[in-house]
Amino acid sequence: MKFKKNIDSLCVDNLKINALAAITKAKSGHPGIAIDAATILHTLFCYHLKYDPKHPLWVNRDRFILSSGHGSALLYAMLRMLGLISRSDLEKFRSYKSNTPGHPEYGLTPGIEASTGPLGQGIAMAVGMALAESQVNKRFPEFSHYTYVLCGDGDLQEGVAQEALSFAGTNKLNKLIVLYDSNDVQLDSFVKSVNLESPKEKYKAMGFKYILVNENSVKKINKAINKAKYSNIPVFIEIKTIIGEGTKKENSNLIHGQPLTNEEISDLKDILTFKKSDNFEYLDDVKNYYIKNIYAKNGVAYNLWNPSKKLMNFLNNELKINLNDINLNKNDSTRNTTGFVLNNLGNQYENIIAGSADLSSSTKIKGVNGVYAPNNRLGRNILYGVREFAMGAIANGIALHSNFRPIVSTFLTFSNYLIPAIRLAAQMRLKTLFIFSHDSVYAGQDGPTHQPIEQLASLRAMPNLTVLRPADENEVKGAIEYYFNKATNPVVIATTRQNIVSTNVTNKLKFEDGAYYIYHGKNPWTLIATGSELNTFYNIGKKLNISVISASNTNNLESLNYNINKAISFEAASTFGWAKYAKYNIGIDEFGISATEKDIIKHFNLDEISLQKKVEEIIKRN
Structure with a gap:
């Protein structure tokens, strides 16, 4: 089949207009990113992303995270072209009970790898996925994929993103590729009004390979991604774009979150290759091109993949545990008891990954097989550093990836630093375990900054979150069995610093x-x-x-x-x-x-x- 010389432009323009049509119909959304990032999305999905639309949950697929979740209309337009959602779904963007909500929601829409919208967390979850991939790949070489994340200025101004990118650079997560939609404009101002940093110098210093794409074209973006795939360190690709390009509001913050009128879309079409009056149409030439470059190519990749029985056992292990036969000390702190049990389980199950925000000596939570590092991808003790928020979000990415059980820890009073990550875990119903020690004023001489007061009440107020505060070794067993055997949501276990008195009547x-x-x-x-x-x-x-x-x-x-x-x-x-x-x-x-x-x-x-x-x-x- 022969395709038009301008087929890439036609694909990009089809994406743009479909996304803009959804936003305009909803009278709500973000047209700026739908216009300027369409070329990025087309290039990635058409020429690079290993993703079979007929098997969207294929575990060996590449992962794509839209950290700039406000650009959901563009992603939905692509998912429609992949056949994962329908035209009707796209037309119902942001409407009641649709599966195309204002920001991507995991578990609701096929093809959505994570709930995003709170800026920066998508980057951190992508880091978690890249970490998880490196663990599985080291055990089972037939398992191998890239993790791509599309972000904007807002994502990169959030502290959680900087924490996570620093972690990724330190750990040389070379299959992580960050695509930065660099349009120099944000909602209230130009970026230079609030941020004068040099992305090149900053992310090179963090341990990333930096690539600048100074033209928002398929050819230039394609070349950059190809180069990124051969890097031995994570890659940060800055793609210079023009927000709202081709509209009268281009390069201004007015286009960020203000839907275009049908007349404005019509004016934009004057300079695009998409000319149909129906703005929701999926052009036959585009459909046929995607069938060749996405469906056919990735269908072959899916069919050729030959996972070992050991890999499939690892991926399907449900981790049902029984702690009846484990002997625990009485009258010991519940942090000690919890740490002992989880260390024991970590030695039994390769799916358990644990770590802390530089506090494992205090929380007693650490993984086994040594410290995770570039020279020890099998290490399951994650040194997150003093990066509590990123720790929680990275753990969520690990939980989203496949069949890991991520466990993270810090002091209960510092759970405040993780609340946004815990909230997303609860919304996505992930099996992330948060262990918070020093669970009361009995923490003592560290003083009120380290003594939790309102934290338990705050955590208990959150939907889809189970908060457990075991009284002794029997209830510690119950808490851990609950997490592994019964939980369908994230779990918090609060543990004591001080020794407790065993009641002998707990069950x-x-x-x-x-x-x-x-x-x-x-x-x-x-x-x-x-x-x-x-x-x-x-x-x-x-x-x-x-x-x-x-x-x-x-x-x-x-x-x-x-x-x-x-x-x-x-x-x-x-x-x-x-x-x-x-x-x-x-x-x-x-x-x-x-x-x-x-x-x-x-x-x-x-x-x-x-x-x-x-x-x-x-x-x-x-």
């Missing part, structure tokens, strides 16, 4: 299902506690003959048969959120102090004698 199986009774008393009142505070309330409950509930896993707490109006909760943190479980709440609604654990307990009256008096006073008043 890992009951814990996995949620809150449960550890003591039944005849008094009509009920005591509810979590984590290290559970033993104190257990002792008080026995003395006063009051039932005690472990809410270390709050699931099902509301369904337990107790009178909320005669219930008292206790957690050494904010009381916010506990009112729906108990009418009376004991906690700490102020920041902590720098002191020893003993002095902190005395200062806040959290000793058993003081707490028993509070309980008796509440009951007496009522």
Whole structure:
């Protein structure tokens, strides 16, 4: 079949007009990137991306992440051309219950590798995918792919992107290729008004190979990507584009997020090769060209791929675990217990990757097989450095990649640095495990900056996130079994710095299902506690003959048969959120102090004698 000499221009223009039509119909969206990045997307998908549209979940496919998630209309236009969504889907862009929402959503639209929109995180998730690929490739050479990410100025101004790119450069993730849509304009201003950095000098210093494409053409972009594939370090390709090129608003921030009118699209078509009156049309010449260059080529690649049985076993291992036979110390800190169990599991299962933000000696969470590095791709102990946000987002990329179980850790108070990554993990329902140690004011002399108060309440408020705060070694077993065997969402496990007192009445199986009774008393009142505070309330409950509930896993707490109006909760943190479980709440609604654990307990009256008096006073008043 012969194709027109200007076939590339026709493909690019078809993409542009289809994307603009969707935006204009929705009266909402971002036409600037739809125009200037169309050439990038066409070049990548048509000539480089190993991606079989007939098998969109093929595990050996190249990954493409649209970090600039506001450019979703352009990606949807491409997915329509690949047959992954329909014309009708494109026409329903940003409408109620469509599978073409305003920003890409993982699990909703075929062909979307990650939920993006919060700028910078797409870059970090791409880094995670590249890391995961390097691990699998080292074990199984037949598994090999590139990870591409398209980003803009906004992505690169976010700290999470810089953290992640620094990590990628340090670890020489050579199959990571960053495509930078460099148009010198952002929403409120020209880029030079807020950022005077030199991308070339900056990213070379970070350990990237830098390539400048000074013309937004298929030929130049194609040449740059070909060169990037042979690099032994990650590659940063800066592609100079003109935002809104060809419109009256080109090279201005007005085109960033302001839909074009049908008349403006018609004016643009005067200088494009796409001339059809129907702006949603998929031209036959473009369709046939894509069938040849995308469908046929990648269909052959899919059919020729011959994975080993060992690789398929690795990819299909469900990691169902049983901790009945593991012996754990009593009265030990739950950080120690959790670290011991996970290290043991890491030695059994190659799918477990763990690491911390420079705190493994404190959180006790680290992977096995040595430190992951350019000369040790099999190392599963990830040194994320002091990059908490990127750590969370990179872990999400690892979770998205295939069959890894990424585990990351820092102090609970620093979970604030990871909240946006945890939020995306929850939205995508990823099996990422976040372990936050030093889970209360009992952390002691590091002071209020290191003592969590509001963090548990904040995390519990997030949809699709399970927050577990095990009280002792039995509940630690339950928390870890829950994550591996039952979780369908990300999980947080909060652990203690200080040694706890084992209650000997906790139950890992009951814990996995949620809150449960550890003591039944005849008094009509009920005591509810979590984590290290559970033993104190257990002792008080026995003395006063009051039932005690472990809410270390709050699931099902509301369904337990107790009178909320005669219930008292206790957690050494904010009381916010506990009112729906108990009418009376004991906690700490102020920041902590720098002191020893003993002095902190005395200062806040959290000793058993003081707490028993509070309980008796509440009951007496009522």
